[in-house]
Amino acid sequence: MELWKSLAIAHKTLAARLAKEPCEMEVRHLRYFIAVAEELHFARAAQRLHIEQSPLSRVIKNLEHLLGVKLFDRTTRSTRLTLAGQVFLDEARHVLFSLQRAIASAKAAAKGYRVRLRIALSDDIDPVRLSALLAQCREEDSDVEVRLFEVPLTQQLVGLRYGLYDAGFSQALDEPDGIVSQIAWSDSLVVALPSRHPLLAHKHIPIEEMRRYPLIQCHPQNCEGSHRQIQHYLRTLGVEPIISEQVATFDLMMVFVAAGFGVGLANESHANACRHLDVVTRPLSGGRAVVTRLMRLDTEPSAPLRRFLDRVVSLDACTDSST
Structure with missing residues (x-):
């Protein structure tokens, strides 16, 4: 309860400041702030924005100066949002969403x-x-x-x-x-294997056999939902896979599989869309589906x-x- 009271006070303080002293804020201020607030790490935020870290730090300092409030507590070990930063993050997202919606609406009307x-x-x-x-x-x-x-x-x-x-x-x-x-639909979970692999002796891959080999999986930040479904499935079977690589795309997963770095686990539609000459897919024994929802x-x-x-x-x- 005390946290919500503090957030409410911070919200009123920030709103009063903005009403009293309107500032010349740019869209990039909001984009940069949101990236840092979500990553809580300036280097990762800069990488995400495809800019250097020093100009990112300058923009955040400039934003804090414009607002007259401190948005982040920074130490050599961590970066955290202040109460004012938490309030501003919610409002900044709303502003960006509204702007994107307005742009899309105008373009649609023009067409x-x-x-x-x-x-x-x-x-x-x-x-x-x-x-x-x-x-x-x-x-x-x-x-x-x-x-x-x-x-x-x-x-x-x-x-x-x-x-x-x-x-x-x-x-x-x-x-x-x-x-x-x-x-919306569901896909069978399949194992992607190099074209010459011992597991190809099976028409349906036993999970007990697959777990003996390093696993290449899509990074949870890129495929959060499917990653959670697959991890949940493996946990229910008591399987702790040996992760050799986490990749950004299923295309890259197939490249690593073809090169022999390990086996891949993906839903069938992804495997079909990212076919590789040196990769063969087999269904898992017992069958398992990855569900897509609307x-x-x-x-x-x-x-x-x-x-x-x-x-x-x-x-x-x-x-x-x-x-």
Whole structure:
């Protein structure tokens, strides 16, 4: 309770400061601040923004000077948000989301679209199913623009709550408060192996055999949802894999597998989209699926969004009947 009281006081103080002394703030101030606030590490934030660390530090100092408040507590060992920084992070995200929404709306209006659906994509969504869905939307709802945003899962959830996105695809395990989801489709979990590997003697790979080899997996920051599903599956079996590499994309996973660094574990659509001549895939013994969900706010959907949701259901039914 004391923390919430402190946050409320900090919010009022910061709002009063901004109202009294309007500052010449730039969009980059907000982008840079959000990156540091989310990473809590200036070097990683600079790498994420593709800039040097020193100009990033200068921008943050300039922002603190403009606001007249301290946003971060920095030591040689750590970087933490102050109470004012926590309040400002929430508001900064909202401002950026609103700006992006305004830009997208203006562009859609200029192209002649009357309605727009903003769909977030996380966890490297199956391109084959997605293209089929978009083609159906274009044919049946030609006056509705479908805008896609590739974002991390955490950003998708924040964007759904702030109204930046109407819905989003991800492979999240849980439904956070205020968010509902429906199953969009599911993929078999497969093992990617070098073209000459002892495990190819099995048509279905026993998990007990696979665990003997180093595992190459997609980095949890890039594929958070699918990573959690796979880790949850392995934990339920009592399997602790030997991780040899964490890669940013499934294409790179296949490169490492082909080079013999280990075996890969991925859903079938990713493996098919990233085929490599020297990589063979086999299903896991016992079968296991990675589920993709369509998430949205727990409110009554608009008519265009309802039609979109219905198409996702029909797409999944068509996929099941064709397999």
